[in-house]
Amino acid sequence: MSVLRKKYGRLRKKENIIVFPGTFEKLVEQGHVFVEQEDYEQAVKAFDQAIGYEPDFPEFLGPYAVALYEVKDFQRAKEIAAKLLHSGTADYVDAMELYLTISIQLQEYDEVEMTIDALIDEGIVPPDMLNKFNYLRELNGRLSDRYADDKPAALLQSFTIDEFMEMDALTQQYALASLEGSNLSDILPLLELIAVRDDVAPLAITFALTLLHQAGHSDEITVRKFGWEKVVVPASMTLPGQDKLTKEVLEAIDRLLFQDPSRLEMAQGLIEKFAITAFPFGWGNQPVEEIATAYVNYIESLFSGEPLPETALNKLIQQIDNVSDLS
Numbered sequence: 001m002s003v004l005r006k007k008y009g010r011l012r013k014k015e016n017i018i019v020f021p022g023t024f025e026k027l028v029e030q031g032h033v034f035v036e037q038e039d040y041e042q043a044v045k046a047f048d049q050a051i052g053y054e055p056d057f058p059e060f061l062g063p064y065a066v067a068l069y070e071v072k073d074f075q076r077a078k079e080i081a082a083k084l085l086h087s088g089t090a091d092y093v094d095a096m097e098l099y100l101t102i103s104i105q106l107q108e109y110d111e112v113e114m115t116i117d118a119l120i121d122e123g124i125v126p127p128d129m130l131n132k133f134n135y136l137r138e139l140n141g142r143l144s145d146r147y148a149d150d151k152p153a154a155l156l157q158s159f160t161i162d163e164f165m166e167m168d169a170l171t172q173q174y175a176l177a178s179l180e181g182s183n184l185s186d187i188l189p190l191l192e193l194i195a196v197r198d199d200v201a202p203l204a205i206t207f208a209l210t211l212l213h214q215a216g217h218s219d220e221i222t223v224r225k226f227g228w229e230k231v232v233v234p235a236s237m238t239l240p241g242q243d244k245l246t247k248e249v250l251e252a253i254d255r256l257l258f259q260d261p262s263r264l265e266m267a268q269g270l271i272e273k274f275a276i277t278a279f280p281f282g283w284g285n286q287p288v289e290e291i292a293t294a295y296v297n298y299i300e301s302l303f304s305g306e307p308l309p310e311t312a313l314n315k316l317i318q319q320i321d322n323v324s325d326l327s
Contacts, residue, residue: 024053028060035063037269043067061087065098074105093119093129100136101174109144113137135167139175161193169201176207184215192217195234198224202323206240206279213237226319228281241275245282252292267295274320286313 027050034043047064050057061084068077081099089095096119103112116137119125125133164172176194184191194200195208202225209223212234222231249271257264274283283291294313298321301308308314 024050024057027053028057031060031067032063033266034269035067037266038070038273039265039269040067040070042265044071044073062089062091062095062098065102069098069102069105072105074102078102078106093125097129097132097136100140101170104136104140104143104174107143109140112140113144116140131166132168132171135171139171143178161190161197164190164194165197165200169204172201172204173207176204176211179211180214184211188212188215188217191215192219192221195223196221202226202277206276209234209237209280210239213239223280225278225281230280232280237280240279241272243275243282245288246271246275248288249283249291249295252288253295256292256296263296263299266299267292270295270298270317270321274317277320277323283313283316 027046031043031046031050034040034046043063044067047060047067050060051064061080065077065080065084068074068080078099081095081102084095085092085099096115100112100115103115116133120130120133164175167175179187191208191212195205195212197205200208205223205225209232212221215234217234218236220231220233222229224230250268253267253271254264257267286294291313294311294317297308298314298317300306308318
């Protein structure tokens with residue numbers, strides 16, 4: 001067995017052509033990186049190629065389904081999630097949660113309800129995840145009622161803030177995101193309560209603020225994230241990533257990394273993640289070129305493993321990058 005064979009495993013074939021060793025692994029790695037960067041379109045492209053080599057390789061089916069979900073290709077997402085369930089994954093309950101979340105988006109409410117009932121009745125759901133599945137079932141029922149009765153705001157209007165706070169972060173985000181384009185007049189007080197709390201996940205606060213903006217909410221509210229505090233009027237806000245500073249930073253990073261497309265994509269993903277996660281806050285009064293250069297240095301440190309100088313800007317960039325969708 002050659003050194004390459006030992007390093008990368010057996011050779012793979014695609015349409016009778018031997019694939020260069022490491023190609024599959026590289027695609028899977030790229031897909032995972034793009035998911036971490038929330039660049040889901042690029043993740044899907046990488047995983048689309050990878051699955052051609054190994055259709056049932058379980059290690060990437062989860063992030064593949066998540067990426068498809070995020071680009072709203074729900075039918076394919078469900079197919080991949082089903083593959084994951086049938087792969088014998090050790091994280092069966094987590095995989096089932098993903099499958100059910102996708103099924104809700106496909107409006108397959110009866111299937112979701114029957115599946116959750118069966119999982120709970122048969123004792124498959126561990127005690128520490130019962131609340132999550134119960135809220136998923138409630139969410140499914142409320143969405144079913146929403147579409148059956150044509151009541152756009154039925155999803156959250158009967159929730160109290162305490163009930164919302166008992167949801168896990170992913171369910172909170174899903175519940176809020178599903179309201180985009182709806183008539184929000186009945187739930188404005190609840191959205192405002194969510195937006196002003198400092199113990200709500202940063203992305204959920206962002207969702208609540210953008211919904212308040214959508215509704216033209218003109219009252220002043222005080223938003224708190226990461227120890228920061230700011231008074232905003234939602235109706236007057238610029239949406240995440242659309243502010244002048246973010247656009248200028250993206251232009252500056254394009255100038256700095258135009259000869260290195262892979263690092264440029266990575267930097268753009270990091271900047272866009274910052275704009276959404278930190279919203280309505282930014283990088284402070286830092287000059288545009290300094291912010292862009294800090295991202296270049298941060299990416300280099302990720303590749304080299306060398307620590308960055310502990311400046312306030314470097315710490316801020318790293319802090320926001322380390323925030324996950326579930327925190």
